[in-house]
Amino acid sequence: MSSESYAFGDTKVAADRLRLLARLLEPEMTRFFRRWGILRAKVAVDLCGLHDAVAG
Amino acid sequence: MGIDASARFVGMAQSLGGQAVHFLEHDLAGGVIPVGCVDVIFVHLLLAHLRSPREAVAGWTRALAPGGVMLIDEVETIETDNELLRDYLGLANHVVAARGATMNAGPLVADLGSLPQVAMLSSEVVEHSVAVSEAVEMFIMNFRTIRGDPSLREDFDALDAMAHGLRRLRGATSTQRVVWRMRQVALRAA
Numbered sequence: 001m002s003s004e005s006y007a008f009g010d011t012k013v014a015a016d017r018l019r020l021l022a023r024l025l026e027p028e029m030t031r032f033f034r035r036w037g038i039l040r041a042k043v044a045v046d047l048c049g050l051h052d053a054v055a056g
Numbered sequence: 057m058g059i060d061a062s063a064r065f066v067g068m069a070q071s072l073g074g075q076a077v078h079f080l081e082h083d084l085a086g087g088v089i090p091v092g093c094v095d096v097i098f099v100h101l102l103l104a105h106l107r108s109p110r111e112a113v114a115g116w117t118r119a120l121a122p123g124g125v126m127l128i129d130e131v132e133t134i135e136t137d138n139e140l141l142r143d144y145l146g147l148a149n150h151v152v153a154a155r156g157a158t159m160n161a162g163p164l165v166a167d168l169g170s171l172p173q174v175a176m177l178s179s180e181v182v183e184h185s186v187a188v189s190e191a192v193e194m195f196i197m198n199f200r201t202i203r204g205d206p207s208l209r210e211d212f213d214a215l216d217a218m219a220h221g222l223r224r225l226r227g228a229t230s231t232q233r234v235v236w237r238m239r240q241v242a243l244r245a246a
Contacts, residue, residue: 007105007152009201010062017197021101024190025236028182029100029129032240036125036177041095046058047084047102047116 057091059084087115094119097126103161104130104152110164113243117174120245126174128241132162132181136234138188140221144195147202147218154207162239177242184236191234192225 008014022029033039058079060066066081073079082090085106089097097116103109117126134145152159162181169176199222202208203215 006062007155007157007202007205008148008198010064011201012068013197013200015065015068017194018101020190020194020197024186024194025129025184025238028184028238028240032127032129032182032242033098036096036127036242038096038098038125038127043091043094043121044057044096044098045089045091045094045119046098046100047060047089 059089061085084116085112087112089116089119092119093121093124095121095124097124099126099128099130101130103128103165104159105155105157106161107156109158109161110168113165113168114171117171117243117245120174122245124245125177126241126243126245128165128239128243130161130165130239131159132166132237132239133160134234134236136188136191136232138225138230138232138234140218140225141188141191141195141234144199144218144222147208148198151202151205151207154205162237165241166239168241168243171243173246174243175246177244179239179241181237181239184238185233186236188225188230188232188234189228192222196222196226 038044058069058073058077059082060069061081061083063081066079069079080090084102097120099113103112106112113128120126136142149159158164166179199219203219208215
């Protein structure tokens with residue numbers, strides 16, 4: 001995906017929205033990671049932006 | 057490692073991620089991840105912006121190490137009883153669809169069992185129930201971006217009415233909820 005095709009933008013407001021969305025969705029996302037052992041991974045790649053503090 | 061096509065987002069993420077996480081600017085639409093032998097690939101709310109999500113997933117699986125796992129977390133549906141928020145969600149869907157993508161990408165990847173070299177471990181839907189007051193904060197942020205989208209420029213009065221309605225809803229006390237139903241798919245490389 002090229003940045004100009006980001007329908008919801010890549011501005012600071014867009015980043016703040018993603019951060020809020022990540023916070024709202026975090027409980028089930030963390031459960032998903034734990035179920036499949038992501039917290040023990042040596043090399044993990046996150047294919048979408050700003051919630052890497054959770055994924056990494 | 058975090059990968060994003062936006063240089064601006066990569067810059068923001070680098071400022072937050074510290075030394076332990078590496079970030080890379082890269083366009084993922086071509087189905088290529090420019091690193092190999094990856095233990096875990098996490099795909100979150102990205103397929104909704106791609107024209108060919110299944111093909112992209114098929115390409116990305118080639119970066120997995122043997123036994124590596126890909127976790128996909130995408131919107132199946134977003135549901136609410138609030139009429140204004142339903143209208144807003146219809147608008148957001150329209151903007152994404154105008155680019156040839158599908159905001160609710162979960163159903164498109166619900167069954168990836170036919171992909172070569174990977175086994176599907178699970179595919180299920182989980183629910184997040186969010187108060188309208190929290191959801192509307194997020195929708196207002198997004199509305200600021202999408203109301204300028206070329207696909208919406210024909211109906212200024214309706215957009216102004218929606219902006220006004222969202223601002224009013226922000227201060228309202230409501231027992232209504234917005235429910236995100238998220239498709240979570242896990243794949244393992246052979």
